Amino acid sequence: MTEQHPKKSDASRAGVSLLVRVIAVLLPVAIAFDLPGDKRLERTASASSLLQARDKLKDPRIIAEGARLFAPSCGNAYCHGTGGVGGGAPRLRGKDLEAAYVFKSISNGIPGTPMPSFKSELSDEQIWKLVAFIVSDAKTSAAADPLFSLPAASSSTAPMISAEPIASSSIVGSSQAGKALFFDSSQPKSCHACHSFNGEGTQIGPDLSAAASRSPRDLLLSIIVPSGLKDAQYATITVALRNGEKVVGVKKEEDAESLRIYDTTELPAVLRTVQKADAAKVEYVNESVMPKDYASAYTMKQLLDLVTFLKSSPQSKSTLMLKDLFQ
């Protein structure tokens, strides 16, 4: 298991610049993953930030800062263990790992393994500090020491999930609160159980990434009066089975022998494979299977938050007031 990580080659020791190697590693990654253009730009930008990082990899201060970051992000018992000597995940220190490989692995994660991506929670600079520590020879025990100088102030009892303060006026929508509602995992009947947004969630109903182009009023009505259908693909299918059962939901796909249907009777929806031989009757109705009680399940403020979230995009933060929902 430990042999598969690339190690420093003789060529690298001979002085091939780190930056060149990083670009060589990262660009093919961007291409292989077929990232959209803007993301590829981001990657190149992160590679260019390495120019400054290059000399800092050996800076004892940077290494110490990396050690400090390592403890909470990587060093826990389930992961790489104190000082990176191995916990549930492989040993990292003292293995002669290549810096660019380590950066890429932290940033993107390693698919197919438990190693997650950290690019959403750590800046490139922080990741480089981690890299500096991981590839350094700093002693493990010394590496653990900076832990104890952590300021006690950061041990806040409140989890810092929400960076955006809830708006002081209750009639202004909060996209952060709307996002939390959309992805609320504390109840099965939550938007993301059927819809996706920017690649997250489930694709049983329409993807809502492009919802920002719709008017607030249109979005509100789609939530509280969802019977109208824009796309026949999401029509309600009802299959009466020969054994008396009825399967109601949205068709996913069909072949000669079977129908694959998202049964939405209860959420989360169940993808059922129904043999056509077992079906007595198949009916389609041009109506949505979406639950029709969101007008009573959510408060007005929650509906405003949801619409505000759907109207927001990485490019623009939209500010919505309650009155906007009715225009």
Add this chain to the structure above:
Amino acid sequence: MIDSKKSQLTWAGLVGLCFIVVLTAFGQASAQDGNGDLTGERLVNARKEPQNWATYFGAYDAWRYSSLDQIRADNVKNLVSVWAFQTGKVEGGLNATPIVVDGVMYLIASEDRVFALNAETGDRLWTYNYKFPRDLISPYGKFNRGVAVGYGLVFFGTMDNHVVALNAKSGKEVWNVEVEDVKKCGCNINGAPFIVKDKIIVGGTGGDSAHRGYINAFNAKTGRLAWRFYTIPGPGEPGHETWPETDMWKYGGGSTWLTGSYDPTLNLIYWGIGNPSSDFNNSVRPGENLYTNCIVAIDADTGKLKWHYQEIPHDAWDFDSAYESVLIDLTRNGKTEKLLVHPNKSGFVWVLNRETGKFINAWPYVDTITWVKSIDKDGKLIGRNEPEIGKPNLICPNWGGGRSWNHSAYSPRTGLWYNDGIEWCANVTVYPQEAREGRSFVAGNVDVKPPPDGPIRAHLDAFDPVTGQKKWTLPFKYPILSSLLVTGGDVLFTGDVEGRFMAFDAKTGKQLWSFNTGSGHRGGPITYSVKGRQFVAVPSGLGSLFVSGMPATWPEAAGWPGGSAVFVFALPEGNRK
């Protein structure tokens, strides 16, 4: 086969055929029927069908016991290897307990590959390869602990948090439900589901990330959610007051990563709930943190809580209560008491009355315990030794547990409860960490250390399950990571991490037989019979979170080979009695 030809048979012929089938090979006929007749009602009486290993623990009581007695302490030395099956991928090892029903073995291997095998010959009947997203980050690894079988279906949970039902005859998918987006929740399903009445009950991981745990019950035939029990009460529910007035209740863990037990006469499902998160920093969640580290008793029809017992309130050590709940009826002073015997990661066994949840006893199954001084007669923890931010603290047993999740066994014949133990400690360092939904939320590091009185060591023991009185003990160099199996022939089976599958005299602990399968043991050995011949099957193949952490403590473990195969043994054909 019988169904398709029914119309062509005369009634007399049909009756005659059935008669022959019943007499000669009842199991074979059912197998070809896809086990459609294996219902929740039939599973209640699993003990009356010792030819099968029909549920994850063998039966609802979680004994890991079979009454089969063709293989006994006095002839087990004659066991020979009968067949082996290679799953084909060694990464993740083989952690599963196979299920055998009516002559067919159902097995799940890493990456959620499911196989149906002829349990007598090892011939493969079908293979199902689960398609999970290629970019999946698997939170705990690629292994799976087992399937459930019934209603003509094979059920399992997946790495990306789906529950799937396959047609038991064809291996084709019948229903598939995504419980929660794995990318959002940081949780997955690697424990075995189990069938109770018409429902399939499934737990999940997520106790070491910011997540709110739950147990789900799905209608076995349709996959529709029947009920969900959240392990952390929401606003307005009793127990919510044991969490701070922040969003911590949404991120407080309480995972349900193993498999529950069931008492049909009380209609209660028992489930051990995992640790609260963040695991080591309990200052972010003042309060008892219900129902983490609890045994919960849940009404099987409604999912409503009947009672709970919290073993470790406000946990600071990652001492899950997730391990098996062993249901034992004990007659003392002329009165039969319905007990629940529950080993905890913390090195203690809790004994409760399973009708009321009343505390009866807590006793240590390892020698080295420093996280608490004692547990008093009412179950109260005396002298808690909590790690604190900025102050590393020697905690015994180590975070990995007084033992790992691999399960114990109980024999009603010897009255003994068999279990393994590890003597080890760790320097625990706590640090502050903020909750991010679905992301790791452990807030502590551990440095494995030997106990104060000697080197790290392990043992296999036989106890009185209620008093904890030790009847025999065997020393081992490395932890036992295979589940135990005990039989009506008074043989105790288990495997070690170096590949030896071993048989012991259940009464004395004397080793009687051993066979090296070539890779360490991390799954659940079982026994079953086909056409009157008793078989013992053992999964072989190291791999799991615990195993990948072993080289930090035992450097030589880095060289132990992986594997993923089932080995099956029996007495030689002419030597059955």
